[in-house]
Amino acid sequence: MVCDRCILAVREILQRQNIAFNAIVLGTIELQSYMDPHQKEQLQKELEKVGFEIISEKNERIVKQIKAIILQEIFEAERERNQNLSVTLSEKLNFDYSHLSSIFSKTEGKSIQKYQNELKVERIKELLEYDELSISEIASDLGFGSAAYLSTQFKKITGVTPSKYKANNSNKRGFLDIF
Template identity: 55%
Template sequence: MEKNILFIKNMVCDRCILSVSDILSRLQIPFNSISLGEVSLLKSLNFQEMEELSQELLSTGFEMIEDKNSRLVNRIKSVIIKGIYDDKNFSNNNLSVILSNELNMDYSHLSSLFSRMEGKSIQQFQQEIKTERVKELLGYDELNIYEIAMEVGYSSAAYLSTQFKKSTGLTPSQYKHDHVKKRSSLDSH
């Protein structure tokens, strides 16, 4: 079954899943399921099909992962991204326990491998993803800072602001003022 699983780099959101699904459908490659960074195929692919799929994925910013360690790092990233975007309680739980349970491996091994391959710690990566999520939520302009803090798993709005400023050099309010463009109605043009 392992050879019917493909690992794909740069899948970070539901739109990525839709994009990969479109590629597989267009190439008439039957699949069972798609999640962030992983595709379960219904059959093995021959060399030509793999090459064609690889080229299509590359043309849209994705990349098939062949190396075992790269696949594991990609799975770590996928668990973190999915947790931050889809699970409000994710950040309230111990990341080392989540990753160990999800990947059935010792956290010290995962942490060491991730740091060696990515040049940063798992926690640094998690903070980067949280910061990007906060930027996204600020852009929607639907939640206040406290609500965003709760959504992303910070203990308070003040802690969110501190972490955000460490990451970006700006407070959330400054970022919103400087970077978030106001949407205008089509009628106003």
């Protein structure tokens, strides 16, 4: 679940299934009580209809939480830039960063940093297509030290500079497996 519409869709499914819950936040549902296997199967079927799935294996759950936190950090309008991602993840998930990094790499086949950079590039593409912010403003908004560093990272992943990407309307944003 990566947006308010996603949360609303899940809320409606839970309500239709008469499944009591306390909260729904990015990537997580806090249920009021245990679901029996039949309820869980029915919920899974309904969630699949809208492109979601239930993640119950511990490492997969941790990876989904890491992705949700990274996504929130990138797309949240007012975020703190004082803290490194490693500190944020450790504090929010109550695990040592090296443990989280190991789980993520084994599950996803790439580092947390590489995933974060790929997601940032997709966000940069989106902001370039909106054409409302300069590259310097995008760099500042996404926590890059400078427009030059943003450009270097962008080119490393896409093969073109942000300016060339912006000038070439034939480029289309890719789909990143967020969850």
